[in-house]
Amino acid sequence: MEQCEEGYRRMEEPRRYQVLLSTLVYCSLRQGGDLSPPASLSISPDRSQFFKLESLSLSCEVQGNSTGWRVVRNAERGILTECNTDWGKEQGSSCIVSLIPSDSGVYWCESGSGEHSNAVNITVPDGAVILESPALPVTEGDSVTLRCRYKRIPSDLTADFYKDGSLIRTETTGEMTIPAVSKSDEGLYKCTNSKGESPESWMTVTDAGPSPTVPVLSMSPPIPSPAVPVLSMSLPRLLCSLLVGSPYLLVTIILLVKCCRSRTQGDHVEEE
Structure with a gap:
C-alpha cells in the first residue's frame, strides 16, 4: 500500500486525483488478498494514454451468473457516471468511447449492490x-x-x-x-x-504466484532379497544328502570303511 501511495505523491497535478482512485482500489485489493473480484474490467487496446478521437472498448467480465454490472467512471471530483448516459455507447456487453480530453478519468465495473472490479486510469492529453x-x-x-x-x-x-x-x-x-x-x-x-x-x-x-509444485516421486521401498531358508533336517538325512550330492566324498568313505575292515581282519588273524 505504501508503494502505491508513494507513486501517487510523485505524480504531477492535476492528474493525482484521477490516478488516486485506480491506484488505491488496486492496492487495497492486493493488500486484502482479494485478487479475484467477481468481475474484472477489460479494455481494448490495453493502454492508459490515447489521442483525441481514438476509440476505446471497455467491458465487464463477470464470473458465474452475476448480472447488473455496468462500466462507470469518475472523470470529475465526486461525480460518478455510467456508460450510455452522457458518454460512451453500449454495443452488446461492451462500452465504446470515442475519446476526447474530458474523458480522462478512472474507469471500473460496478454492480447494483456496490461491488466493484479493478480500476484503470485513462488519459487523453491535449498534447x-x-x-x-x-x-x-x-x-x-x-x-x-x-x-x-x-x-x-x-x-x-x-x-x-x-x-x-x-x-x-x-x-x-x-x-x-x-x-x-x-x-x-x-x-x-x-x-x-x-x-x-x-x-x-x-x-x-x-x-x-507460487511456482508449480514439483511432484515428489514416491519411491517404493526396495524389495528385500528372499531370506535364505534355514534347513531343518535330522543328521542321517543330512549325511544322505551330502553323500548323494558328492560322489567323490562317497567313494572316499567307502574306501575308508574297506580299509578299516581290512585292518580289523588282519588283527584277528594275528591273534589266532
Whole structure:
C-alpha cells in the first residue's frame, strides 16, 4: 500500500486525483488478498494514454451468473457516471468511447449492490505525444514494450524514457522493451521526444504466484532379497544328502570303511 501511495505523491497535478482512485482500489485489493473480484474490467487496446478521437472498448467480465454490472467512471471530483448516459455507447456487453480530453478519468465495473472490479486510469492529453504503456497490471516475467508515439502514427523518433522522474533509457526506435518485468519495474513512466512530452502513467506489476509444485516421486521401498531358508533336517538325512550330492566324498568313505575292515581282519588273524 505504501508503494502505491508513494507513486501517487510523485505524480504531477492535476492528474493525482484521477490516478488516486485506480491506484488505491488496486492496492487495497492486493493488500486484502482479494485478487479475484467477481468481475474484472477489460479494455481494448490495453493502454492508459490515447489521442483525441481514438476509440476505446471497455467491458465487464463477470464470473458465474452475476448480472447488473455496468462500466462507470469518475472523470470529475465526486461525480460518478455510467456508460450510455452522457458518454460512451453500449454495443452488446461492451462500452465504446470515442475519446476526447474530458474523458480522462478512472474507469471500473460496478454492480447494483456496490461491488466493484479493478480500476484503470485513462488519459487523453491535449498534447501531440503519448506513452503507450499497459493500463492493466502486468505479471512478473512478462515482456512489456513501451512506445513513445506522436500524433497517432508509429514514430521512430529518438525518445527518452523516464521512470519515477529519472531518465532510464534513450531509444532511437522510439520504443523500449523490458524482456521480463519484475516488481522493481513498477512505477510512473513517461517519455519525451523532439515533438514534446507525454503525461505520466503508472505501470503495475503483479506477483507471478507460487511456482508449480514439483511432484515428489514416491519411491517404493526396495524389495528385500528372499531370506535364505534355514534347513531343518535330522543328521542321517543330512549325511544322505551330502553323500548323494558328492560322489567323490562317497567313494572316499567307502574306501575308508574297506580299509578299516581290512585292518580289523588282519588283527584277528594275528591273534589266532
